[in-house]
Amino acid sequence: MANTPTPRVRLPAQAKSGELIEIKTLISHEMESGQRKDAAGKIIPRKIINKFVASFNGKVVFEAEWNPAISANPYQSFFYKAVESGEFTFTWKDDDGSDYVAKNKLTVA
Amino acid sequence: MKLKAVAKTRREALALAGIAGLAALIAPRISLADEQVVAAEIKKLYGDKKIESGRIKLDVPEIAENGLVVPVTVDVESPMTEQDYVKAVHIFADGNPLPGIVSYKFTPACGKASASTRMRLAQTQNIVCIAEMSNGNLHMAKASVKVTIGGCGG
Numbered sequence: 001m002a003n004t005p006t007p008r009v010r011l012p013a014q015a016k017s018g019e020l021i022e023i024k025t026l027i028s029h030e031m032e033s034g035q036r037k038d039a040a041g042k043i044i045p046r047k048i049i050n051k052f053v054a055s056f057n058g059k060v061v062f063e064a065e066w067n068p069a070i071s072a073n074p075y076q077s078f079f080y081k082a083v084e085s086g087e088f089t090f091t092w093k094d095d096d097g098s099d100y101v102a103k104n105k106l107t108v109a
Numbered sequence: 110m111k112l113k114a115v116a117k118t119r120r121e122a123l124a125l126a127g128i129a130g131l132a133a134l135i136a137p138r139i140s141l142a143d144e145q146v147v148a149a150e151i152k153k154l155y156g157d158k159k160i161e162s163g164r165i166k167l168d169v170p171e172i173a174e175n176g177l178v179v180p181v182t183v184d185v186e187s188p189m190t191e192q193d194y195v196k197a198v199h200i201f202a203d204g205n206p207l208p209g210i211v212s213y214k215f216t217p218a219c220g221k222a223s224a225s226t227r228m229r230l231a232q233t234q235n236i237v238c239i240a241e242m243s244n245g246n247l248h249m250a251k252a253s254v255k256v257t258i259g260g261c262g263g
Binding site: 020062077 | 177178179189202205206207209210211212213214215216218219220221223224225226227228229230
């Protein structure tokens with residue numbers, strides 16, 4: 001369970017100019033809410049991914065700020081209007097300061 | 110062994126949530142107070158600005174069998190051009206220990222102001238969604254979700 005979170009991203013590799021594409025992302029993470037107690041009655045400290053950022057060719061296109069109410073292994077989908085070829089960078093920011101990054105290329109025909 | 114431990118705590122979490130649900134039935138004032146918490150959160154963001162209804166499609170299940178994973182989709186009607194787009198969307202829940210669920214920032218590059226995720230709900234409650242347009246107008250939508258705990262799906 002405590003392995004390094006693995007991001008998974010699904011989006012078309014190619015799109016027509018002006019086409020609306022859906023981007024689906026998933027990352028394995030416990031999203032410990034800070035509300036649960038362990039067997040000894042002590043509160044398990046919060047450790048969640050608090051932010052997800054999607055950028056295209058270095059420009060931020062979509063951002064999500066997650067609260068502890070987001071389920072474990074958080075899923076996020078959103079849309080992007082394809083205009084030019086380039087590369088997506090998806091960044092997940094953890095409470096402990098680490099960043100998890102995934103990159104995907106998009107070719108616009 | 111580890112898996113077993115997780116299942117145990119999960120069961121405990123469900124039991125706790127069950128107690129919380131029961132408490133809400135007995136004392137409806139508690140959920141009313143939480144509604145005020147959501148209102149206070151919105152006030153913190155936008156002050157006393159007028160909030161209109163409409164333009165938001167908030168898609169949540171009427172009945173959620175498992176409060177740990179409840180799908181939520183928000184879709185805001187907008188041309189998403191540089192002049193007129195949806196700037197931000199905030200989603201709150203009035204029956205959770207913390208009111209905030211998620212805040213989105215959209216840009217015209219999105220082409221469509223729509224996003225889906227999965228959330229945790231502690232009990233049956235209302236989901237409140239606020240959308241901020243690029244011209245500053247605010248829109249709101251509400252939906253209620255019945256959370257059945259320990260039901261057939263639990």
